[in-house]
Every structure is written in structure tokens, then in C-alpha cells.
Amino acid sequence: MIERGELTPGSKLNEKALCESFAVSRTPMREGIRALAAEGLVVLTPNRGASVAQVSEAQILESFLVIGALEGLAGELAAPRITEAQLEEIRTHHAAMLERRAADDLDGYYLYNRRIHDAIFDIADNALLKDMRRIIFTRIINLRFIARIAQDEWETAISQHEEMLVALANRDGPTLGAILRRHLQSKQLQVAHWLSRQSETEA
Amino acid sequence: MIERGELTPGSKLNEKALCESFAVSRTPMREGIRALAAEGLVVLTPNRGASVAQVSEAQILESFLVIGALEGLAGELAAPRITEAQLEEIRTHHAAMLERRAADDLDGYYLYNRRIHDAIFDIADNALLKDMRRIIFTRIINLRFIARIAQDEWETAISQHEEMLVALANRDGPTLGAILRRHLQSKQLQVAHWLSRQSETEA
DNA sequence: GAGCTTAATTTTGTATACATCTTGCTGTAA
DNA sequence: TTACAGCAAGATGTATACAAAATTAAGCTC
Numbered sequence: 001m002i003e004r005g006e007l008t009p010g011s012k013l014n015e016k017a018l019c020e021s022f023a024v025s026r027t028p029m030r031e032g033i034r035a036l037a038a039e040g041l042v043v044l045t046p047n048r049g050a051s052v053a054q055v056s057e058a059q060i061l062e063s064f065l066v067i068g069a070l071e072g073l074a075g076e077l078a079a080p081r082i083t084e085a086q087l088e089e090i091r092t093h094h095a096a097m098l099e100r101r102a103a104d105d106l107d108g109y110y111l112y113n114r115r116i117h118d119a120i121f122d123i124a125d126n127a128l129l130k131d132m133r134r135i136i137f138t139r140i141i142n143l144r145f146i147a148r149i150a151q152d153e154w155e156t157a158i159s160q161h162e163e164m165l166v167a168l169a170n171r172d173g174p175t176l177g178a179i180l181r182r183h184l185q186s187k188q189l190q191v192a193h194w195l196s197r198q199s200e201t202e203a
Numbered sequence: 204m205i206e207r208g209e210l211t212p213g214s215k216l217n218e219k220a221l222c223e224s225f226a227v228s229r230t231p232m233r234e235g236i237r238a239l240a241a242e243g244l245v246v247l248t249p250n251r252g253a254s255v256a257q258v259s260e261a262q263i264l265e266s267f268l269v270i271g272a273l274e275g276l277a278g279e280l281a282a283p284r285i286t287e288a289q290l291e292e293i294r295t296h297h298a299a300m301l302e303r304r305a306a307d308d309l310d311g312y313y314l315y316n317r318r319i320h321d322a323i324f325d326i327a328d329n330a331l332l333k334d335m336r337r338i339i340f341t342r343i344i345n346l347r348f349i350a351r352i353a354q355d356e357w358e359t360a361i362s363q364h365e366e367m368l369v370a371l372a373n374r375d376g377p378t379l380g381a382i383l384r385r386h387l388q389s390k391q392l393q394v395a396h397w398l399s400r401q402s403e404t405e406a
Numbered sequence: 407g408a409g410c411t412t413a414a415t416t417t418t419g420t421a422t423a424c425a426t427c428t429t430g431c432t433g434t435a436a
Numbered sequence: 437t438t439a440c441a442g443c444a445a446g447a448t449g450t451a452t453a454c455a456a457a458a459t460t461a462a463g464c465t466c
Contacts, residue, residue: 038241
């Protein structure tokens with residue numbers, strides 16, 4: 001519900017209401033809420049229950065830096081390990097992504113973009129690394145709306161993806177790591193621009 | 204209790220027994236256990252309760268890589284931001300660490316070592332980054348026993364720390380990041396050696 | 407005596423009841 | 437009309453009771 005935006009950031013979670021809508025009693029509901037709190041999706045205040053976590057602008061920008069470090073490591077680990085078949089799969093995703101881009105299909109573009117990055121993490125074969133990435137993505141899940149990026153930023157993203165393919169084909173871990181860190185850094189800048197435009201519009 | 208080793212990895216958590224020792228009822232105890240599960244300290248099996256998470260050798264080595272990436276980022280962020288006072292504080296910790304080393308005070312050595320790294324994360328000023336590090340440290344907390352490192356490995360660690368001080372003084376983020384990644388990589392190797400020695404002894 | 411089946415006990419999962427705390431409303435007084 | 441106090445309603449925190457699943461033990465058969 002939080003991911004779908006049915007519960008907006010900052011809003012309080014009423015246990016009884018949630019229990020009714022899920023048809024469970026308060027005990028398992030509370031356990032679930034505590035689990036979400038541990039993941040950082042909701043915050044608990046003593047004697048005042050749970051509310052959906054607020055993600056500040058600063059936190060969003062912070063998370064891009066951390067994801068960048070994680071993606072960089074994933075790239076370093078993946079490059080020397082990738083098989084021809086896996087490389088071919090990523091190339092297929094990349095082609096599909098470009099196609100979706102040409103068709104102005106933003107959701108499709110992001111789907112394949114996501115698959116490429118997922119594949120790199122899978123190949124890196126480090127469960128903890130994947131887990132850390134998942135936790136961060138869960139926390140800033142409300143950020144899906146950041147999807148709207150400007151025209152010139154597309155070009156940057158795509159050219160970086162092509163550099164990634166070259167580094168992967170060369171099994172060049174350090175270079176791929178560096179590209180991914182740069183890739184995420186430029187994504188961070190895009191989001192920063194987007195956020196500042198947002199706050200201007202609001203003001 | 205898990206951190207203190209009172210509950211060994213793999214052992215099951217008996218709710219009733221824990222409730223009695225903590226003098227609370229099962230409801231809050233279960234919520235607490237769920238919170239630990241979300242942090243990865245215990246694992247839950249449906250209808251079979253919770254047991255202390257087993258940390259495999261592979262997981263330990265994985266975590267060093269991830270911590271390396273995080274420390275590297277912390278260094279990159281901290282170097283351009285550090286003040287003279289903070290730099291002086293780290294130098295003091297470094298001196299104290301060397302002193303503890305000379306006195307063969309292992310616990311003291313690790314205390315100041317930890318403080319140096321903590322300081323870098325504090326200066327980096329990225330809450331998520333600190334949080335991710337904390338989560339990983341919690342998961343492999345049982346690893347404190349890895350403290351016993353060999354003589355020649357001390358020298359490597361200390362010389363790397365001195366390189367770190369130079370990079371910090373130069374406000375050179377990329378270099379500090381690289382040193383920290385290398386630092387954690389050599390720590391990983393140390394632990395890998397230690398673990399293989401352990402399994403030899405057991406066999 | 408060993409292995410399988412079944413019953414009993416323990417243990418986990420869920421629901422409900424009670425206690426405590428917060429909060430919002432109402433009434434009174436200035 | 438506004439501010440404060442007291443009360444009531446609701447929500448959270450905790451304890452206990454009940455149901456379902458798993459483990460253990462006993463009994464039976466081979």
C-alpha cells in the first residue's frame with residue numbers, strides 16, 4: 001500500500017483499520033508493521049504508533065551515492081565473471097531498452113534498464129550486496145515518480161550503458177565499476193535537478 | 204545475548220524461555236524477534252520459530268567487499284569536507300592506536316581503529332551510508348573473534364592507516380576512497396587466511 | 407530389536423481482553 | 437470569545453487464551 005501510494009508519507013497507520021482491511025487481528029498486523037519499521041519504510045513513535053516514513057530530499061541524494069558505491073562494486077565483481085551467454089542477455093536487454101526509448105515507452109525503458117542492472121548484481125554473485133541494494137530501493141520506492149528525465153539526460157544514460165557493455169565484454173572490472181559509479185552520480189544530478197525544479201514549481 | 208555469544212549461531216530461540224528471562228509476555232517478545240529477523244540477526248522459519256542466523260564463510264568474505272565499497276565512498280565524501288580539528292582528532296586516535304599496538308593491547312588497538320573509521324563515516328555525513336554499515340556490522344557481529352591477526356598483517360594495516368592520514372590532509376577524496384577499498388580488501392584476505400587456518404585446525 | 411504409526415506434549419501462530427497513554431471535545435470561567 | 441481543565445473516546449502496548457502445527461514419545465508390528 002505504501003509502494004502503491006495508498007498511504008502517503010507522514011500519514012499515520014491505524015492498526016484497527018488496517019486489521020479490518022486485511023482481515024487479520026492486531027497481533028500479526030503489529031508484527032508486520034514492526035518488520036516494515038526495521039526496513040525503514042515506516043517509523044515508530046512510542047505510544048503513538050507507526051507512520052509512513054518521510055523521505056527528505058537529502059536522503060534521496062544520499063541514497064544515490066550509496067547505490068553508486070554498491071553498483072560500482074557489483075560491476076567490478078561481475079565483469080571478470082560474466083559468461084558469453086550472460087553478456088548476450090544484457091545486450092538483448094540493451095537493444096530492447098533502446099527500442100522502448102525510440103517508441104517513447106518510458107515504463108518499458110525503465111523495465112529493461114532495471115533488468116540490466118539486476119543482471120549485473122546477479123552475476124556479481126554477492127547476496128549481501130543485492131540485499132543492501134534491495135533495502136535502499138525499498139526505502140526510496142516512492143521515488144518512482146522521478147522517472148521523467150530530460151531529453152539530454154537520456155543521451156548520457158544511454159552512452160554510459162554502451163560504455164558498460166564494452167567494459168563487460170573486456171571483462172574489465174575496475175573500468176565497469178568506475179562507469180557505474182559515474183552513471184549513478186549523473187543519475188543523482190538528474191534527480192537533484194528534478195527535485196529543485198519541483199520545489200520551484202511548488203513555491 | 205546473540206552478540207555476547209549466549210545464543211550460538213543456529214540455535215533455536217524458545218519464546219517461552221526468553222519471555223521468562225526477560226519478564227515480558229510473548230507479544231512484545233515476538234515483535235522483538237521479528238525486528239531482529241528484519242536486521243538479519245535471526246532467521247524465521249514458518250511454524251518453526253526463530254533461530255540465530257548462521258554466518259557462512261562466504262557471507263563473511265562477501266560482507267568485507269560490501270563494507271569496502273561503503274568505506275571507499277565514506278572516504279571520498281569525508282576527505283573534501285574534513286576540518287583541521289577533525290583531522291587532528293583522527294591523528295590523535297591514530298597515535299593512541301599505535302600506542303595500544305606497542306603495548307600489545309589488542310582490544311585497545313581495535314577500539315581506536317574503530318574510532319578512526321567511525322570518524323570518517325561521521326565526517327562523510329551520509330546517514331544512509333552509516334546505517335548500511337551498521338546493518339552489516341550487526342549481521343557479522345559474531346566476527347569479533349577474528350581479531351587475532353598475524354604479525355605481518357599489522358604492518359600492512361598500519362601503513363594503510365598512515366596513507367589514509369596523508370590523503371585526508373590533502374583532502375584527496377578519490378585517493379582516500381581507493382586506499383579504504385584496498386584496506387578492506389586486505390582485511391578480507393586476512394580473514395580469509397584466518398578462516399582457512401580455522402577449518403584446518405578443526406579437521 | 408528396529409522401524410513405522412499414532413497419540414501426547416510442546417511450540418508456534420492468532421485472536422481477544424485488559425491497561426495505559428494520547429487526544430480531542432466540552433464546559434466553565436475570565 | 438478565548439483559554440484552560442477535566443473527562444471521554446480512541447489508539448497503542450501488553451498479557452492471556454485458544455487453535456494449529458511440529459516434535460517427541462510410546463506402542464505396535466514385523
